[in-house]
Amino acid sequence: MRDLGAGFGHLLKGQRWVARHGRSYGFGLLPGLIxxxxxxxxxxxxxLWGSDFVAWATPFADDWSSPWPGLFRGFLTAVLFALALLLAVLTFTAVTLLVGQPFYESLSERxxxxxxxxxxxxxxxxPLLRELWISGRDSLRILVRAAGWGVLLFALGFIPIVGQTVVPVIGFFVTGFFLTEELASVALQRRGVELRDRLALLRSRKRLVWGFGTPLGVAFLVPFVAVFLMPGAVAGATLLARELLGEETRDGDDDRSEGGSTDPAVSSGPASAY
Known part of the structure; x- marks a missing residue:
């Protein structure tokens, strides 16, 4: 339970950090909005066109007596949209991180x-292009893994009672794990930690990862929330990565960089992207 609380604590600390750094937060919103x-x-x-697609994909239901074709296709349309929504939640972070690589890299460094x-x-x-290539390649690998879990959970969802109770809960934990991996990869990739080692590191502290990623995944289901939480999520994942690696971390509430030389507008290196 302590790890769950610590993971959630990193999520809150990340949101507080960006709240104190308005410029970093503002620039961090752009990739999410796109x-x-x-x-x-x-x-x-x-x-708009999901029902037409389902009707096209199920011609065998045309000869069924009413109201079964409508009920069957309506159910499939709802399932298709729910699956698309789940995939959107799972992939939103990866795509946003890829779009905003320079911004989030700079934020994480700060x-x-x-x-x-x-x-x-x-x-x-x-080089930036090399970082983008590695990030895109790893995100695709994670997407394949997440899609595999999505298909499995989709199939298990047809089991009576269990599919409507236990499976959704498992789905949130799976989503939380992969969300955390994508977010923490910004800091871990900068430290040279490869994907396989990142996954092993996250599995070694699953409760910490779930405490961070599961509530974030739930929040991401609310429209527009993901955009506003992304900068703080990257900041919090950087703090989580430091704990996973056993790096010493001081309390950042007394921000020494406020108005100082680490402001992204005047610092050198990747922060110059601001």
């Missing part, structure tokens, strides 16, 4: 400098 527009358009399209006892942050020293 991704939200793309996802909203896709979901609206599915809502968090590291703020809470590090010596005021330094690990740097990958990789």
């Amino acid at each position: 991704t939200l527009v793309l996802y909203a358009a896709a979901l609206v399209g599915l809502a 968090v590291d400098r703020d809470v590090s006892p010596d005021g330094t942050a690990p740097e990958s020293n990789l």
Whole structure:
């Protein structure tokens, strides 16, 4: 239980950190807004033409007596939209991180400098295109894993009672795990931690990961919330990554960078993207 509380605590600390750093928060909103527009358009399209697609995909139901074709296709349309919504939640973070790689990389570095006892942050020293390639490649691998879980949970959802009670709960924990991996990858990739090692690291502290990612995944189901929580989620995942790696972290409430040389508008390196 303590790890669950600690994970949730990192999520709250990340939101408080960006609340104290308005400029970082403002720039961190841009990638989420871009991704939200793309996802909203896709979901609206599915809502408008999903029933037509289901009717096209189930011609065998045309000969059924009324009202069974309508009930059957209505059920499949609802399931299709629910699955699309689940995939949207699972992939929103990955796509937003890919779109906003320079912004979130800079934000994560600033968090590291703020809470590090010596005021330094690990740097990958990789070209931006190389970082984007690694991030996209790893995100695709995670998406395949998440999609596999999604298909499994979708199938289990047809089990009476269990499918309507236990399976959704498991789904939230699975979503929380993969969300945390995507968010923590910003800080862990900068430290040279490969995907396989990241997954092993997260599995070693599952309760900590669930405490961070599960409530975030639930919150992401609320329209527009994901956009506003993303900057703080990246900040909190950086704090979580430091704990996973056993790095010493000081209390960042006494922000020494406020108005100082670590302001992204004047600092060097990736922060210059601001």
